[in-house]
Amino acid sequence: MKKWIGAMFLMTLMQTAIAQDFKKVETGLLINNFEIAKAEYEKVVAKKPSLESTAEGYYWKSKIYAGLSKDLAAKYPDASEKLLKSLENYIKADPEYVFAVKSGQEPFFDVYIKSFKDGVAAFGEKKWKDAAANFDRAVYISDIIFSKGWSSNKQPFDTTTLMYAGYSNQNAGNDDITIKYYTRMMDANMKTADVIDMYKYVLIKAAEKKNKALFDQYYAVSEKNYPEEKWFEYRAEYIDKNLTIEEKVAAYEAQVTANSINETESQMYGDMFMSARNADGLADDKANYFLDKAADAYMRAYKLNTTNFAAAFNVGISYYNQYTVLDDQFGNNIRALQQLNTNKPVAPKDPKKKLAFDASFKAQQDSIKKLNAALDAPMRAKVDQAIEWIENAFNIIKDKTTLNRTEKNVAARSVDFLATLYGAKRDKNRANQKLYDELDAKYNKYDLLHEKYQ
Numbered sequence: 001m002k003k004w005i006g007a008m009f010l011m012t013l014m015q016t017a018i019a020q021d022f023k024k025v026e027t028g029l030l031i032n033n034f035e036i037a038k039a040e041y042e043k044v045v046a047k048k049p050s051l052e053s054t055a056e057g058y059y060w061k062s063k064i065y066a067g068l069s070k071d072l073a074a075k076y077p078d079a080s081e082k083l084l085k086s087l088e089n090y091i092k093a094d095p096e097y098v099f100a101v102k103s104g105q106e107p108f109f110d111v112y113i114k115s116f117k118d119g120v121a122a123f124g125e126k127k128w129k130d131a132a133a134n135f136d137r138a139v140y141i142s143d144i145i146f147s148k149g150w151s152s153n154k155q156p157f158d159t160t161t162l163m164y165a166g167y168s169n170q171n172a173g174n175d176d177i178t179i180k181y182y183t184r185m186m187d188a189n190m191k192t193a194d195v196i197d198m199y200k201y202v203l204i205k206a207a208e209k210k211n212k213a214l215f216d217q218y219y220a221v222s223e224k225n226y227p228e229e230k231w232f233e234y235r236a237e238y239i240d241k242n243l244t245i246e247e248k249v250a251a252y253e254a255q256v257t258a259n260s261i262n263e264t265e266s267q268m269y270g271d272m273f274m275s276a277r278n279a280d281g282l283a284d285d286k287a288n289y290f291l292d293k294a295a296d297a298y299m300r301a302y303k304l305n306t307t308n309f310a311a312a313f314n315v316g317i318s319y320y321n322q323y324t325v326l327d328d329q330f331g332n333n334i335r336a337l338q339q340l341n342t343n344k345p346v347a348p349k350d351p352k353k354k355l356a357f358d359a360s361f362k363a364q365q366d367s368i369k370k371l372n373a374a375l376d377a378p379m380r381a382k383v384d385q386a387i388e389w390i391e392n393a394f395n396i397i398k399d400k401t402t403l404n405r406t407e408k409n410v411a412a413r414s415v416d417f418l419a420t421l422y423g424a425k426r427d428k429n430r431a432n433q434k435l436y437d438e439l440d441a442k443y444n445k446y447d448l449l450h451e452k453y454q
Helices: 002-021 023-030 034-047 049-053 055-071 079-093 098-103 106-124 128-147 159-172 175-187 193-208 212-225 232-242 245-257 263-276 284-304 309-342 351-397 405-427 433-447
Strands: none
Touching: 023 034, 023 055, 034 049, 034 055, 049 055, 055 079, 055 098, 055 106, 079 106, 106 128, 106 159, 128 159, 128 175, 159 175, 159 193, 175 193, 175 212, 193 212, 193 232, 212 232, 232 245, 232 263, 245 263, 245 284, 263 284, 263 309, 284 309, 309 351, 309 405, 351 405, 405 433
């Protein structure tokens, strides 16, 4: 115990001795004569060089150059630079800011104010890197000022500086630093009209960086602070960029099973599944699988809102696309049959051999014809399903006095698809004149509407 008291006593004596060394420096500063303070400081460190690298040495040097940078900047053009360097060293040497608490915080405020002003000037000139560097420093120093309660403003942080720092770093392309600033404001539940773009930026970058934890955390904050905003498009972007198509299907099915899927989500999944069927080299059966999933998702969106003409139209398009896959197969089979007939070898003259040849050739023809016979029923079904849903979409908007751009586009595409589908169905029923005429009338009805929606 005595040894400990002795050590503390020795430290106190040392601090008192150092304080005495800088007494004349302090006197010069008290009368705002910064040149005298500078001269006295230089005498002290010339006599005891080790004092320059002490916390108190750094502190008094920062105070001297804080004064010179304001009052005698023309005479001492490097004063601001020396102020900054000495303050940086002081902060490292005295993390509790003992001398600043006791003898004044002017160097902190001077560095903060100059950094902020220089940042604003660079920002105005769109010198984003310079602006970012200045505002980064201003945020760092202001955090010390606010956390220590040195400012008359009792906010937890300097909102304006933080916003400028975020904007500057965003424009400079410093994504991680920008996210750090923006999430600080989001954590503080800032929710004015001028900060909502920060929320959007964080969600977009979280999706780009495949950072699920960051996205989930601030997606929840965004929904809480701006409940009227449509945030789901950002979640859709995250899912689209970061999940495989198999994971998207699993996520969709999990939400359906949990009965936790809404109209917007259903339509989003429909778009994803529709897009998946266009992957290069995708087999027809896999393409049809994704089209079925798309139809299911769009149908779910429509059932949740029967005025959702876009969802109804997309159900029809998913069935139409399935029809075209089958139609392509049907056409390929016809061409294969034609090729077979064109390249038919000359039959043998021997009656027995000719009989066997004809039987073999007919079997080849029949195998191709059977493939098309098997395609006929599903093709008819897909045509009927496509017609049903595209007509659903068209009927929702056809009687509206005025159509917006999206409605007009869906109407125009609907009549074109319906004319094509009724034409295909009509041509499959040439043997039934009554049905053929009915379908031809439908074809003409929609074909004549083509110009109306252009």
